[in-house]
Amino acid sequence: MCVGAQKGGTQWLYDQLALHPGFWMPPIKELHHFDAPGSRAGHARSILDRALSDPEGDNRRRAEHRRRLLEERDLTFLRAFIALREGATVEDYADLFAGKGEEASGDITPGYAVLEPPAIAGIAERFPRLKVIFMARNPIDRFWSALNMRLRRGDLKGRADATAVRRFAAREGVMQRSRQSVAVRRWRQAVPSGSFALYFFDDLVADPASLRRDILAFLGASPDVSIPIDVGFNRKSDLRKVEMTRDIHAAIRGIFAEELEACAEDFGGHAVDWATKKV
Template identity: 40%
Template sequence: MIGPDFLCIGAQKAGTRWLYDQLQWHPDFWMPPIKELHFFDGRFTKHFTQHYERIYRNALNDLSKVNERRKKQAGRPLDERDKDFLIRAKRLADSESQSLDDYLRLFEMSGTKITGDITPAYSILRKNEIKQIRSALPALKIIFIVRDPISRVWSHYCMLEKEDKTFPFSELTADRFMEFLKRDNVMARSFPSKTITRWKEYYPNMLTWLFDDIRDHPDSSRQEILKYLGATPAAEKIPIDSDFNRKSKGKKREMPEDIRAILEEYFKKEIEWCKANIGGATSSWS
């Protein structure tokens, strides 16, 4: 089958970068040099072009420069397969008609290795869009990593504050935070029950994993996810530790108590659903 063997559909701020790092180094996998492709949510051209212009344009002429940068970030070195991917992806990004077949052919250079697309934005796709994916890729494996809605939303806020300053910490009040919380993009990503229900209708064997388990039990999490994807789970095959986190040195801002109180009330029913339908570490969620 041409195309990805799996999609990781998120959630945003729930460990998808950890998963990409683990898989890009595993010898059973070939992962695209760009983590998020955004084909199915219609943002492929914008997202790819940003990465291409900022990082990968020089890769077509000199892989060594890009690989020096990737080495500092613990990324696997690029090779000729990655150049082929970038050439095809650039052609697709510049095309007025971006067909599914062209997207699927991006993964041809994976050969017999397992390959996939890790794009958290896929978690908010509508049912008709998921149905179309199912029609084209019925054997696809789906991974969804669930994070406590309270901590996920706060992490989302901190990311946005850093990136575009729309909601600066200096102006953080309960009312301003509610403005952020009710934004369409935030709301759509904050209810795992809805994502799981939509996707399981078409992919009943999707794997739902908990961010808590990745954080607290990275070895067993890596092993079980690799098994699900059909890969060898042996730890010695991966040259980075199971608890590797490229963002671990970043400063974390504490959630104010008044904001926590708002979120605990707001997500009370959602957390009850997670406890009843997912179980495991969700029992400790507030």
């Protein structure tokens, strides 16, 4: 289970695992069963409808976009996922993965970073062999990437300036999703020693091959098999992004001063230098 961070490289991780021959990953990247159940049913329905209406054409398009081809077990998963109702239990969630067979599988939902300790404890108790991954990113860059995503969607109006930064930070849930130190602390405390691994977005940028190797080793998968996707493939590389100016950087850094300090203390590694990074 990858529980964060939003805008921390989780799409890259999903793409790499989905095409690894030792994994069967769900045909939906983010299931949101524990933080927003039912919110992805419409997306699942769209995937299923496309697959049923034109199976060969849909898989051809998936191959062109470097996505894993759908099999019958994927359609079974989608039907079961769509059928989940409000109040679905952790056992209903576990049953979704019945089709994985002997292959490894998982759920990459950054939204699980905001779960409260009792919910996390329940997950850890039900899945005692669960491996948990957290992809950490400089809070300044992570916040700016999230703001850019909202701009592309049209959720934010006006110019991307320091005022927009403060407005976005004041939105409900934004700061909660930005507290990576809190999320890491909660998940680390809930799972057995050796079952939680923290990785850095910095390493994804600098050396994705080594990062992928480390993650696969943690998950008990072979890092040496052929994976039909470039290790540095970034599905979002062509998305429009607004340049971060010095004023914007300073405004975000001010908002996250305490979080930057907490990450440096708790994470070590790259996090020690996040606060002093230049634009």
